[in-house]
Amino acid sequence: MLSQILYALPFLAAGFAVTLWVxxxxxxxxxxxxxxxxxxxxxxxxxxxWAVRIFSDTxxxxxxxxxxxxVYYGLPAIGLHLPSFWAAVSALTLFKTAQVIExxxxxxxxxxxxxxxxxxxxxLTFRQRLTYVIFPQAxxxxxxxxxxxxxxxxxxxxxxxxxxxTDLMQAINQVIGRTYEAxxxxxxxxxxxxxxxYALSLASRRLERRFSFIRE
Amino acid sequence: xSEAPNAGPVLLDVRDVSKAFGTVEVxxxxxxxxxRGEVVTVIGPSGSGKTTLLRCxxxxxxxxxxxxxxxxxxxxxxxxxxxxxxxxxxxxxxxAETGMVxxxxxxxxxxxxxxxxxxxxxxxxxxxxAEARSIAEHWLGRVGLAHKADSLPAELSGGQxxxxxxxxxxxxxxxxLLLDEITSALDPELVGEVLAVVRSLAExxxxxxxxxxxxxxxxxxxxRIVFMADGGVSAVGPPKEILAAETTNERLRxxxxxxxxxxx
Numbered sequence: 001m002l003s004q005i006l007y008a009l010p011f012l013a014a015g016f017a018v019t020l021w022v023x024x025x026x027x028x029x030x031x032x033x034x035x036x037x038x039x040x041x042x043x044x045x046x047x048x049x050w051a052v053r054i055f056s057d058t059x060x061x062x063x064x065x066x067x068x069x070x071v072y073y074g075l076p077a078i079g080l081h082l083p084s085f086w087a088a089v090s091a092l093t094l095f096k097t098a099q100v101i102e103x104x105x106x107x108x109x110x111x112x113x114x115x116x117x118x119x120x121x122x123x124l125t126f127r128q129r130l131t132y133v134i135f136p137q138a139x140x141x142x143x144x145x146x147x148x149x150x151x152x153x154x155x156x157x158x159x160x161x162x163x164x165x166t167d168l169m170q171a172i173n174q175v176i177g178r179t180y181e182a183x184x185x186x187x188x189x190x191x192x193x194x195x196x197x198y199a200l201s202l203a204s205r206r207l208e209r210r211f212s213f214i215r216e
Numbered sequence: 217x218s219e220a221p222n223a224g225p226v227l228l229d230v231r232d233v234s235k236a237f238g239t240v241e242v243x244x245x246x247x248x249x250x251x252r253g254e255v256v257t258v259i260g261p262s263g264s265g266k267t268t269l270l271r272c273x274x275x276x277x278x279x280x281x282x283x284x285x286x287x288x289x290x291x292x293x294x295x296x297x298x299x300x301x302x303x304x305x306x307x308x309x310x311x312a313e314t315g316m317v318x319x320x321x322x323x324x325x326x327x328x329x330x331x332x333x334x335x336x337x338x339x340x341x342x343x344x345x346a347e348a349r350s351i352a353e354h355w356l357g358r359v360g361l362a363h364k365a366d367s368l369p370a371e372l373s374g375g376q377x378x379x380x381x382x383x384x385x386x387x388x389x390x391x392x393l394l395l396d397e398i399t400s401a402l403d404p405e406l407v408g409e410v411l412a413v414v415r416s417l418a419e420x421x422x423x424x425x426x427x428x429x430x431x432x433x434x435x436x437x438x439x440r441i442v443f444m445a446d447g448g449v450s451a452v453g454p455p456k457e458i459l460a461a462e463t464t465n466e467r468l469r470x471x472x473x474x475x476x477x478x479x480x
Binding site for chain 2 (some may be wrong): 114121122132133
């Protein structure tokens with residue numbers, strides 16, 4: 001059994017790299033898009049707020065799997081053909097973006113209005129108010145749900161295997177397809193996913209402690 | 217000090233400013249002038265529009281009609297009678313010319329006392345870190361908190377926080393200082409230390425427009441007192457005149473009587 005695992009390791013490593021790559025893309029892209037749209041939701045003009053609200057509610061109301069199949073199998077109908085890898089990454093990013101929007105709204109919304117006004121009163125521009133006053137305070141509240149979201153993204157990336165992409169999950173299935181030894185490989189896979197996510201939550205806890213200056 | 221010996225030309229000129237929140241008129245054609253070096257106090261029952269007026273002066277609040285000028289410059293809107301808001305960058309620059317101190321202090325909790333003061337100096341005034349630091353230390357000294365430069369707001373008492381709030385506002389060298397009920401959130405024994413700071417700034421000739429419920433302070437420190445009721449200016453005059461028990465202004469008399477009843 002151990003020999004089978006050792007034999008499969010290089011193959012699993014390649015899949016694991018794909019899992020990490022997908023996760024990284026999704027996390028980074030959704031962070032950028034989610035923060036921008038989240039700022040739009042909190043501070044933007046009414047039409048923008050509504051647009052972001054509808055986007056976020058719609059996307060969060062759809063199962064990721066449906067979203068992924070929709071992007072891959074549905075969008076070609078309107079002439080948008082995405083390769084399976086990018087279809088999967090886009091769908092996961094859309095989903096994660098909607099979540100980041102909500103984390104941002106919650107975190108920024110928890111900062112008293114007086115902070116924004118005080119920053120206004122000393123003459124900071126909108127961008128400076130966010131950069132130097134709001135975000136540093138909101139960061140601590142944004143972090144825990146966001147890290148949770150990151151671990152979800154790592155776990156959720158396993159769905160890309162359903163579009164035939166050879167990530168860690170798909171690699172495990174393929175090895176099992178050859179060896180018919182499901183249990184040890186699934187346990188191994190679970191351990192790998194767990195190791196990544198546990199490391200993330202440890203890092204998160206350390207970061208949170210560093211930013212715990214705010215009075216409650 | 218009630219004569220404001222060094223009062224100069226009109227610095228703040230509020231003309232016919234009106235504002236409504238929905239159907240509620242909070243400001244009804246308010247006009248008010250503050251001369252350079254003057255300390256003008258706005259009093260009045262809650263809901264009379266005092267705070268809203270103050271917030272319009274640095275455009276934390278927009279207004280529906282009328283004009284507010286500081287040193288001849290229209291505050292929130294572009295010239296030529298249009299209701300076109302100034303661009304974000306211009307608004308920020310205008311706001312830097314007015315200092316504001318808040319009832320709830322609103323210090324930035326993630327920055328030290330000195331850091332709170334330095335933020336505007338470095339980001340808005342473009343000063344170097346070292347220069348901003350020495351200015352911050354100077355003003356902290358002025359408000360009696362030189363030893364608290366590196367304390368976070370959470371480590372300071374309410375009175376100390378508010379003194380940092382004042383230092384943060386005046387360090388920007390504003391043309392006018394707006395004080396919005398700055399002692400209302402303080403324990404009674406901490407009010408004195410904050411008012412002492414305000415008094416010393418007034419003695420230095422800082423132009424101030426303040427909303428307060430501290431009548432004794434208003435009487436001693438103001439050049440003029442403005443009494444607001446129902447969103448309008450009901451009476452303006454020197455403290456002696458406004459706070460006189462025999463005033464003929466019905467509203468003012470009621471306000472003062474109620475005030476005396478609850479405070480003495």
